[in-house]
Amino acid sequence: MKKIIFATCLALAAAFSASAADLQNAETLYREGKFAAALGEYEDLLDSYPNEPHLYYNIGNCYFKMGSVGLAVANYYRAFRLDPRDEDIRHNLTLALQNSGERFVPAGMPEILHKVFFSLRSGELKGCLFIILWLFCTLASIWLIKRRLGRIALAALAILAVLGAWYAGRAKWDNKPLAVVAAPVAELRSGPAASFPASASVAQGRLLMLQDEKDNWYDVVVKSEGLQGWIQAENIEKI
Amino acid sequence: MLKRLTLLLCLLVPLQTHAAPNTNDSITLTASVNKTVLTENDELKLTVTVEGAAGNFTPQLPSLPAFNIYARSTSRQINNFHAVSVFEYIMVPRMQGKTVIGPITLQYGDTTYKTEPISITVYRADAAPASAANGQKQTAKKTQKTNKPSQAEPAEAPKDLPPMERELYNLAARHTDEDYFMVAAVSDKNPFINQAVTLSVRVYYAHLFFKNAPYTAPSISNLFMEFVSSAEGSQTINGKPYRYIEQRYAISGVTAGAAQVGTATVKYIPMGNVNMSVFNRMFATVSGEPQTIQSNTVSLNIRPTPQKNKPKSFYGAVGSDYSISATLDRQEVEAGEAVNLTITVNGPGNLKTTSDLRLPSLAGFKVYDVVSNAGSVPNNGELKSYKIFKTVIVPISSGSYTIPAISWSYFDPSTKEYRTIRTKPMELKVTPSSKAQTGFDFGTKTDLGGGFRQLGQDIRYLKSELAQPEASFLSKLGRQNLISILFAALLFTCIVFALMDKKMLAGKRALLRAKAQLKNAWTEETVAEALSAYVQAKYGVHTASLTLREIVAALKKRGCPSDLVQRFETLWQRLDAARFAPVDLQGQGTEELARQAAELMKEMDKGGRP
Numbered sequence: 001m002k003k004i005i006f007a008t009c010l011a012l013a014a015a016f017s018a019s020a021a022d023l024q025n026a027e028t029l030y031r032e033g034k035f036a037a038a039l040g041e042y043e044d045l046l047d048s049y050p051n052e053p054h055l056y057y058n059i060g061n062c063y064f065k066m067g068s069v070g071l072a073v074a075n076y077y078r079a080f081r082l083d084p085r086d087e088d089i090r091h092n093l094t095l096a097l098q099n100s101g102e103r104f105v106p107a108g109m110p111e112i113l114h115k116v117f118f119s120l121r122s123g124e125l126k127g128c129l130f131i132i133l134w135l136f137c138t139l140a141s142i143w144l145i146k147r148r149l150g151r152i153a154l155a156a157l158a159i160l161a162v163l164g165a166w167y168a169g170r171a172k173w174d175n176k177p178l179a180v181v182a183a184p185v186a187e188l189r190s191g192p193a194a195s196f197p198a199s200a201s202v203a204q205g206r207l208l209m210l211q212d213e214k215d216n217w218y219d220v221v222v223k224s225e226g227l228q229g230w231i232q233a234e235n236i237e238k239i
Numbered sequence: 240m241l242k243r244l245t246l247l248l249c250l251l252v253p254l255q256t257h258a259a260p261n262t263n264d265s266i267t268l269t270a271s272v273n274k275t276v277l278t279e280n281d282e283l284k285l286t287v288t289v290e291g292a293a294g295n296f297t298p299q300l301p302s303l304p305a306f307n308i309y310a311r312s313t314s315r316q317i318n319n320f321h322a323v324s325v326f327e328y329i330m331v332p333r334m335q336g337k338t339v340i341g342p343i344t345l346q347y348g349d350t351t352y353k354t355e356p357i358s359i360t361v362y363r364a365d366a367a368p369a370s371a372a373n374g375q376k377q378t379a380k381k382t383q384k385t386n387k388p389s390q391a392e393p394a395e396a397p398k399d400l401p402p403m404e405r406e407l408y409n410l411a412a413r414h415t416d417e418d419y420f421m422v423a424a425v426s427d428k429n430p431f432i433n434q435a436v437t438l439s440v441r442v443y444y445a446h447l448f449f450k451n452a453p454y455t456a457p458s459i460s461n462l463f464m465e466f467v468s469s470a471e472g473s474q475t476i477n478g479k480p481y482r483y484i485e486q487r488y489a490i491s492g493v494t495a496g497a498a499q500v501g502t503a504t505v506k507y508i509p510m511g512n513v514n515m516s517v518f519n520r521m522f523a524t525v526s527g528e529p530q531t532i533q534s535n536t537v538s539l540n541i542r543p544t545p546q547k548n549k550p551k552s553f554y555g556a557v558g559s560d561y562s563i564s565a566t567l568d569r570q571e572v573e574a575g576e577a578v579n580l581t582i583t584v585n586g587p588g589n590l591k592t593t594s595d596l597r598l599p600s601l602a603g604f605k606v607y608d609v610v611s612n613a614g615s616v617p618n619n620g621e622l623k624s625y626k627i628f629k630t631v632i633v634p635i636s637s638g639s640y641t642i643p644a645i646s647w648s649y650f651d652p653s654t655k656e657y658r659t660i661r662t663k664p665m666e667l668k669v670t671p672s673s674k675a676q677t678g679f680d681f682g683t684k685t686d687l688g689g690g691f692r693q694l695g696q697d698i699r700y701l702k703s704e705l706a707q708p709e710a711s712f713l714s715k716l717g718r719q720n721l722i723s724i725l726f727a728a729l730l731f732t733c734i735v736f737a738l739m740d741k742k743m744l745a746g747k748r749a750l751l752r753a754k755a756q757l758k759n760a761w762t763e764e765t766v767a768e769a770l771s772a773y774v775q776a777k778y779g780v781h782t783a784s785l786t787l788r789e790i791v792a793a794l795k796k797r798g799c800p801s802d803l804v805q806r807f808e809t810l811w812q813r814l815d816a817a818r819f820a821p822v823d824l825q826g827q828g829t830e831e832l833a834r835q836a837a838e839l840m841k842e843m844d845k846g847g848r849p
Contacts, residue, residue, distance in 0.1 A: 019705065020704075023703060023704070023705070024703075026701075027701055027703060030701055035636075035637070035638070036603075036636065036637070036638035036639075049705060049707075051708075052705050052706060052707070053706050053708060054702035054704065054705055054706045055705070057701075057702055058701045058702055061698055061700075061701055063636060064698050065637075065671070065698075066574065066636035066637040066638065066671060067573070067574035067575070067636060067637050067670075067671035068574065068635055068636040071635070071636070082706075082708060083706055083708050086706070088699040088702070091698075091699050092698040092699055095696065095697075095698055096698070121708055121714060122717070123708070123711075123713065123714035123715075123717035123718060124711065124713040124714055124717060125717065126716070126717030126718075127712070127713030127714060127715070127716035127717035128713060128717075129717075130716055130717070130719065130724050131713075131716070133724065133725075133728055134728060137728045137731055137732055140732075141731070141732065141735040144735065144736070145735065145738070182635065183605055183633070183635070184574075184575030184576075184633060184635075185575075204575070234605065235605075
């Protein structure tokens, strides 16, 4: 048994050291200005750590340095969804979006409120919701049986309601069908084929809300302008 | 002497032309096309010839919705009062499929002349056309009627001649009793699809004929035909000297199966012996009816290319010595800028009906559709075809890229093998987009004082470690399924309620029993028993073995509210007093005590935990 534990620990240590070496290698390439090569290293690491926000952040940095603002925005967004508290991710995402004429914090919303809304990761928020739910259940039971701690149970219910609303808001934001224009310029057409007339051209990095999909074309709404039209799937990157 | 001769010539020429009778009083209207099978990219030449009509007139073309006419020309000639007007129309097809050029009409005087309709088949440039069987049959019938070679025993062709020359010689040898005849032969009667084959049409003449002898190229079915060259020569066949005019074409089959080269025709007016002197030729007069000679038909069997070992990069080209090259219009661009990629294929076969090239996957590029353009150019008696593929590639991000070698295969009929040729890989350097950088608004570079000056802004540096946000307790808890958590909470609540109900039900049952006892309580003893039984069932306090003080303490300990405990204590004292008091006191307050006991138990049930 001891041998098995030892072997498992050894394997885990080897895996971590390998990923650390890969990260180091990618960083060296990035420092040397070989952004495409660094990008390849980070994308390889994604196979092992598919939900790692720092990898998406680094990939976003590589794309930004390579001039692909659209793909940079897409990857910063993925990183932000996984770790919204990280200041570096927030900073780079804001910068990349500004670069393509978009706003990260919606107009009219105080930045502090935006930060509070994203102060917890989705998993953490869900965990808090469960804890408060259990706390409320326990307090409610005590109150029902012993007629004690009734006020605390009510406070727990209020916190549960606030957390529930917060969680629902975050779930809605997380599951928004977003995409970003990845091609240098994409054309917005009135129908899902190249034969339809183009109504607008959308620059790289613009955020799009996906509405519908048909034959490799997406019905999208350009978030900042509110324009609706069809765009070819190859021109966008789904977030 | 020379002056006199010149004067005589000047006088004689007009006299002779005026004296020559105009034998063609009737008007003939003919229409012909240079090809009946063509692709969307091909031009079609429609020639309308009017003979015998003088004056200014124009034939009326029918409605031609399937074609765009983009050039027209008119030429008029008069030879010995015989007017010939030729109207040529260069057209390009507008759509694929079979179409008919309807009758062309000419209103001349009171008479309307009409031509026969002409059937045309237009195919897509990169698609194999369907069989043109009908056209073949029609052509075959015509040739059976018109091509009547001589029954005389032909002489054998010299052994050293190439196969096509030998066949031309053998065909010509059958006509040695004729002064004017035409023959046609091909270099290969069993070619593969798209393989270029030489078609030679020769007009042999033992005597001269007048110029303006209209020549009509052979009709074709299931074939593409391109004019290559024209030549003249002489040949002695069976001891008889002939001169010939040769027209050479490159033909290629478009689908597997039978194909046919129809008859070519020449309409001529004989002049005299080949050996006629120059002087006689100059003063010869146009006399006699126009004669028509036709060439023989040639049947071909078009073979498909073998399926075995057919490479993926085979698009239908057949021939030998093909070459391919690729160029980029720029070697260094910014990310997001378009680069033109041009791939050119050169070779001998028909490239018009070959499919478009499929580019290999180009990672990091947006690749637009390939546009192709095919054509052919006569070169030293052979037709050289070319096909140019053009596309636009847009690098998405900066870096050094290599456009990989692009493969293109063809079938070599001489070795009956597929061969693959490749372009050279090309390097492309892509720099970061300057538009993205300049489009960035970093704000005003301001001097904020205190030795601090903002110079610009950039993205923050890389993360050197993994975050692993899922490792935290809250995140792990959050990964649990919401439904299972809610279900567990519900189960917990149910258990709590069940436990709570058990105690509540026990209390209710005790109350009901006590009420029933109190209904029939005639003595204080009965009331005390009912109350004691209720307290025991509700709070688990045995009154019989305890003093009143101990009972009160036990009730307080079990959570009974103090006011109820107080009321219980008072009632219990009164009951004790009633039970152990003189007889006259008995019976006076039993009802009242029973009522008080019932009220107390009711309140204990309602608010007297547990």
